[in-house]
Amino acid sequence: MAAPAGGGEEGGAHAFTGELIMDGAIMLGAALLFVTLFRRLGLGATLGYIVGGAMIGPFVLGLVGNAENIMSISEFGIALLLFIVGLELNPSRLWRLRRDIFGLGVVQVISCGLALSALAHYVMGFSWQAGLAIGMSLSLSSTAQVLPMLRSTGELHKPHGERAFSVLLLQDISIVPLLTLIAALSRAPADPNAPGGVTLALYTVGAIIGLIVIGRFVINPFFRIIGRLGERELFVVAALFTVVGAAALMSWLGLSTALGAFVAGVMLAESPYRHELESDVEPFRSILLGFFFLSVGMMLDLGVIAARPGTVLLAAIGIVVVKAIMITGLGRAFGLNMFGALRLGLLLSQAGEFGFVLLAQSMQAQLVSPEGVSLFGAVITLTMASTPFLMMLIDWLEVRYAEGSGEREGPEAAPKGQVIVVGYGRFGQTVSQMLMAKKIGVTLVDKNAELIDLAEEFGFKVYYGDGMRLDLLRTAGAENARAILFCNDREDISNERLEAVAEAFPQAAIMVRSYDRRHSMDLDGLDLAFCIRELFESAVLMGKAALTELGFSQDDAERVEREYRSLDAERLERQSETGDLHAAKDRMFKDDQAMGEDGKLEPREEGA
Incomplete structure (x- = not known):
């Protein structure tokens, strides 16, 4: 007997909903188990999410699939994180950090990018175009990993924390020129509808100015109206609308959604409702960032690692060592003491989540093969997993040095x-x-x-x-x-x-x-x-x-x-x-x- 018209679609919708609920339950269960375990072991929540994602992902137990779709949705957690950080930064503080943002940040991205590009070209045998795309992708650190660490330990407002934030902000801004660079190196047929680099730069400046104007003359007065009504639900909706709206504007222009969310936070940093906004957005940020790191673990192709374990391990070590040495030197040049600079270097030594985005663009541009993208995806994940251990190491070294040296007198x-x-x-x-x-x-x-x-x-x-x-x-x-x-x-x-x-x-x-x-x-x-x-x-x-x-x-x-x-x-x-x-x-x-x-x-x- 034939099913009623639309019955198949309805059944498919129910099946999809059931699958979605089941996947959500498995992911939340894995997060609960592994984050609790890794917290108890002192290894941090990020590593717990990544390992949990790897366990339930398609390459181990195969309990959950569609890691790419989950990551594309959960990347909004990065936007929420930068919105919260923006709320803590009024324009005067941003102006005070301008030297670190546009000095230290620019030098870090260029110097680390070129050094890693040279390694990819001369050591791993990639063409200079592919090596440049890979090196610049790996020069970016993990905003989603580093900022929560700095916030949880209270280091965000310390000298090395402020410099780390400045570098991460510049890295987020640099997504636009790096995408332009990859497009310029592309071997794929050109997209006639894609905007050029100069156009993207003008879009960026115009979008930032537009968001600031909207925030001053529309969003802030609107929050005052909501504040008088005293409706908590409206505050939550308005807060999320502000972030989503700013991110959507940037996405529509082909720019960084995270940068748009950050600008939205800055324009509300002096609002009397700043703390309510932060408390309303924080739960969404925590959940989405957790799902993001779960998806990173799920995308970890253990088959690639098993096929070339030495290459993956050596590449990860090379990235961490090169970035740590170079960023430590830059930290010293920008006024940090030795341990502050070393802490900054180790804190930013990993490759970050935007590396996945740039590598995917490199694959579409026919610069890097799908196998190469899988290889460096595993490398990026491994470098991110190393960060909690490196921070434990620097804590231990600092205590031992302070106890044993005459630099800090007893x-x-x-x-x-x-x-x-x-x-x-x-x-x-x-x-x-x-x-x-x-x-x-x-x-x-x-x-x-x-x-x-x-x-x-x-x-x-x-x-x-x-x-x-x-x-x-x-x-x-x-x-x-x-x-x-x-x-x-x-x-x-x-x-x-x-x-x-x-x-x-x-x-x-x-x-x-x-x-x-x-x-x-x-x-x-x-x-x-x-x-x-x-x-x-x-x-x-x-x-x-x-x-x-x-x-x-x-x-x-x-x-x-x-x-x-x-x-x-x-x-x-x-x-x-x-x-x-x-x-x-x-x-x-x-x-x-x-x-x-x-x-x-x-x-x-x-x-x-």
């Missing part, structure tokens, strides 16, 4: 002061400067090598070492110190270590910055001269200022402050005695418990 070289301050972060800086205001001798100790270098730029001598170690404190003069102030992070300040310090140096007043209420409870019972939660005082001051701003008198605000401090101290004492965070929870101001006329806590009257 506290044995310090003049013996009255006070030792352990930890020279934002908290320790304030404490130490207040002591220095009264000419008190302070010995500063920290184990963050980059922070030590930064402090030296401002004229402060910070000595390298772990300030929780008794032997190091002795060399810093702790046996004669009047006070030892621990301003370092919570993972370093344990009850046992502080107790050992107090026993070893009984003459010194021990003062501690605790992280939160639980940390303060853990430290209870120690003979501490002072212990304060790191945000407690600033929160109390803001609450007091808010009361006066709302029309309450200074006396009323001070009475609330005194009563709150008293209740909080009472709660903390009860919590420490019982070990129960919920102890004395009735001693808190709440909606139904306010401060009475006598200044004491009392239930609020019904209807008050």
Whole structure:
């Protein structure tokens, strides 16, 4: 019996939907399993996605296919990533980075591209045209891998992080001239409808100017209207529309969609809704970037690697070594210290996702064979997989070098002061400067090598070492110190270590910055001269200022402050005695418990 008209199409649609759901479930399951495993092993999420994709892809288990289609969709995650980065960059900061973007970035792309082109031509035997296309493709690093690493570790605003961002931004911009170069070298019949290089450059400048104008006079006012409506869903839709619209404009002009998304982010960087936009877009960015790296793993042709393992491995090593050496040298030339430059070199040593795009164009231009594209696709993936290991290596080398060299002195070289301050972060800086205001001798100790270098730029001598170690404190003069102030992070300040310090140096007043209420409870019972939660005082001051701003008198605000401090101290004492965070929870101001006329806590009257 014949199927009803359209029944076959309907059945095909159901089959496609079922296949899509099944593929999505397998990919999410692989991501969950391998990213969790690799995170636990300290190898990073990116490598977990790539290995997970390789396992479920057509060359291992064959559970999911269509890697190219998945990659083409998930590449939008790169656009979302650059949109978020753009939100963090106002035009003044971009102007400050112009030397790194158009100086360091341009020199890196050209120098690394030519060096890798020479390797492809003279060592691997490609023609000079194919070698140039391959070398320039491999000169680009992975924006999708490096930027999340910098953001997660808080390094994006450090000197090497800013230079890495500048180089990556220039690389994204360079996609247009590199595509033009490949078109000029093409052996395929010319496309009469394709725009020329000069036209593409004019399109790029015009599109950027157009996006800035639209953002200033259309998008920003539009977000103000949505903000007044208070509809969260509209914010999500508007945020995605902004990114998609900017990317679509660039795509329509044949330009980089990632660059369009970045410009969209920059034009909203000074918007009062910047943080809401970032929080709305972030989940989509995370998911799509995860799918992108899964698709990279799925496209990893293990057959090519198995057929020519030595070639793939040596090519990957060659790319990483050449780029690391050259970018490290450029980092030094642009003002980074040795370890900052080396960190920059290793961070950008991999080939990136845009290499896949340029190699595909090279194949269409009949410069590189399909087998060559598969080979270098495997090489690119291998270089990307090496980056987490290289960053672990530089972390280890930096710690070992700082411990063993005289470049960063230990506290044995310090003049013996009255006070030792352990930890020279934002908290320790304030404490130490207040002591220095009264000419008190302070010995500063920290184990963050980059922070030590930064402090030296401002004229402060910070000595390298772990300030929780008794032997190091002795060399810093702790046996004669009047006070030892621990301003370092919570993972370093344990009850046992502080107790050992107090026993070893009984003459010194021990003062501690605790992280939160639980940390303060853990430290209870120690003979501490002072212990304060790191945000407690600033929160109390803001609450007091808010009361006066709302029309309450200074006396009323001070009475609330005194009563709150008293209740909080009472709660903390009860919590420490019982070990129960919920102890004395009735001693808190709440909606139904306010401060009475006598200044004491009392239930609020019904209807008050």
